[in-house]
Amino acid sequence: MDMDTLFTIARQAAEAAYAPYSRFRVGAALLAQDGTVFSGCNVENRSFGLTICAERSAVVQGVSAGHRSFRALAIAAPDSPVPVGPCGACRQVLSEFMAAEAPVFFGGSGPRRIDTTIGELYPYDSLHELAGTT
Ligand code: THU
Numbered sequence: 001m002d003m004d005t006l007f008t009i010a011r012q013a014a015e016a017a018y019a020p021y022s023r024f025r026v027g028a029a030l031l032a033q034d035g036t037v038f039s040g041c042n043v044e045n046r047s048f049g050l051t052i053c054a055e056r057s058a059v060v061q062g063v064s065a066g067h068r069s070f071r072a073l074a075i076a077a078p079d080s081p082v083p084v085g086p087c088g089a090c091r092q093v094l095s096e097f098m099a100a101e102a103p104v105f106f107g108g109s110g111p112r113r114i115d116t117t118i119g120e121l122y123p124y125d126s127l128h129e130l131a132g133t134t
Helices: 003-014 054-064 088-097 126-131
Strands: 027-032 037-041 070-076 103-107 113-117
Touching: 003 027, 003 037, 003 054, 003 070, 003 103, 003 113, 027 054, 037 054, 054 070, 054 088, 070 088
Parallel strands: 070 103
Antiparallel strands: 027 037, 027 070, 103 113
């Protein structure tokens, strides 16, 4: 599946966002190794710190369905004038289930897209590297 298609799925997922506090909808789409796509949206809470980002929502969907490795990620933030990449906490969580070279593609309301990898977004992922050696 190409990244534009994955982005379109992320954009659709953003429609389900529960974001009454920030009014900032985000959707994420994760491509599993077998080609299945799992999507998620941000789910806010009146106790603001409990908000769950779209990326972690998608990870939870995929892992709950039995997938532990994802090939690619797209993130759509239709309320943002600039492309929105995953927050720091999500980079850590995504790195658990994605290889460093896995592509990450993200955008905002305009046509600009950032095409990068988990390794670029979350370098020196020593704990992940150690997991392969122990
Ligand atoms: N948010 C995400 O879901 N993913 C990101 O990559 C950035 C931020 C959400 C959290 C919160 O609901 C809203 O966007 C504003 O930060």
